[in-house]
Amino acid sequence: MKYTKEQRLDIGRRIYDGGISRYEAAEEYGINEQTARNYMRMYRDANQLPPRQGRRSICAPSFKKAPAELDELKAMTKEELIQELIKAKITEARLKKGYEVKGDGTVILYGNKIIK
Structure with missing residues (x-):
């Protein structure tokens, strides 16, 4: 699915701010997790922000119940x-x-x- 630059930056902002993980963003927006990572980097570079601190584990299990x-x-x-x-x-x-x-x-x- 194609997203505009503004939408990509918004997705990147949500990931950078810690609102969602890149894996959750990938599932929510129907994109690859590497694409979500690229959106986060695009947001970071556009706003001259430092690399994100306090990374969560990549293998963190999701405890969401149906x-x-x-x-x-x-x-x-x-x-x-x-x-x-x-x-x-x-x-x-x-x-x-x-x-x-x-x-x-x-x-x-x-x-x-x-x-x-």
Whole structure:
């Protein structure tokens, strides 16, 4: 998608000011992340600004939840939220140990072997 010089500078300003990362800008505007980086540099050069400080990690995971999941969680009572948290902690612990529990927990699956 083609953007005017003013639009490119605006995208670059948002990235430079830390409003969004270049990866978020790439996704939002449908451009490559290197193009978003170039827009940020274009903005910086046009305004004679120093290189940006306090860089965020490139591999920083995005913890955005899908809106449907968020609405579902907001609708739950406190007790339901506690139960979901307990289930998530149990699942996490089981995955760390390397096995999966099927059904009610009487059958444990280690890799490809089933143990009762």
